[in-house]
Amino acid sequence: MPLATLISSNEAAQMKACTRQAILDAIERGAIDGQKVGRNFLVRKNGKFERWQPNPRRQKAGREGHRSGRRKG
Numbered sequence: 001m002p003l004a005t006l007i008s009s010n011e012a013a014q015m016k017a018c019t020r021q022a023i024l025d026a027i028e029r030g031a032i033d034g035q036k037v038g039r040n041f042l043v044r045k046n047g048k049f050e051r052w053q054p055n056p057r058r059q060k061a062g063r064e065g066h067r068s069g070r071r072k073g
Contacts, residue, residue, distance in 0.1 A: 005045040009034070012043040018054035026052060 012032075013020045024041060027034035032052050033044035043049060 006042040007045050009041040009043055012045075012049070016052070016054055018059055022054045022059065026054075 007015075009020050009023045009027075012023045016023070023032070023034075023043060026032045027041060027043070032049045033046060034041050035044075036042075
């Protein structure tokens with residue numbers, strides 16, 4: 001059985017076309033395997049990572065909320 005490859009959270013985000021924060025949230029929830037190394041997180045590129053897909057609704061909401069320039073309230 002081949003060993004899983006470790007990739008940076010930035011690389012994982014690029015591969016999944018999502019934000020780095022989405023990757024970190026998925027690690028925290030246990031949806032994908034990762035570990036903190038120093039200041040950075042490494043993601044285990046295994047079957048769990050390959051099957052995981054970011055939630056498009058959360059991605060869209062995050063982009064709109066962050067870049068809209070509108071304030072809530």
